[in-house]
Amino acid sequence: MSIFQSKKHAENCPECGASLQMKRSKQGLFLGCSAYPSCDYLKPLHNATHIIKNLDEHCPECHNPLQLKQGNYGMFIGCSNYPDCDFTVHDETEEIECFCPQCDENKLVARQGRSGKTFYGCAGYPQCRFTLFSKPIQKECPLCHSHIVTAKKVRGKKVYTCIMPSCQHSFIEEE
Structure with a gap:
């Protein structure tokens, strides 16, 4: 047998039994079910999260240690027993x-x-x-009467801009 011959390793979908195919996304390669869209099973080929530090606290769901991890969307705290336990701590959203x-x-x-x-x-x-992508402010646009604008300083004055794509009117509120 030549070293250049490929050994085909067929893996089947655990949900429907169809074969898994290698596919590409902007996050990299993954295995996806060949029966897509009727079955949407996905299996990443590499782990996108890196463990930064093991923490002293324990998971409230399975009591395994928690870890500080780096993922695609920044740092987060998650259970060390992942994927069996998918507990994560999310920041409070403002x-x-x-x-x-x-x-x-x-x-x-x-x-x-x-x-x-x-x-x-x-x-x-x-x-x-x-x-x-700019912080919204509750203020009425004088042109279209939308109730949300964004603000930025231009030459020492606060300039408000309507967020509605059809308007985008900029105005300075007189004090």
């Missing part, structure tokens, strides 16, 4: 006093992106995918 202009049901919350930058998104994610 809720803004503005309702989402897209769904008008949920409030906007501050979140951290993959790069660590703060953005503001609807608390109803993933059903509503509204996002802003």
Whole structure:
């Protein structure tokens, strides 16, 4: 047998029994079920999280030690018994006093992106995918009467800009 011959290792989906295929995403390679979209099983080929430190506290669900980990979206605390236990500690999200202009049901919350930058998104994610990259302020736009604007300082004055894509009116509020 030649060393250049491949040995095909077939792995089957644990959910439906179909074969798993190697696929690519922006996070890298993974195994996905060949019966997609009727079966959406995924298996990562590499662990995207790195353990930074073992902590003295224990998981409230399975009582294994907790770990400080680095993942795709920054640092987090998770159970050392992952994937059998998926307990994680999430930062408290700062809720803004503005309702989402897209769904008008949920409030906007501050979140951290993959790069660590703060953005503001609807608390109803993933059903509503509204996002802003500047902090929203509850103030009425004089042109379209939207109730959310963003603010920035320009030449010592606070300039407000409407967040509605159809408006984006900028104004300075006289004091």
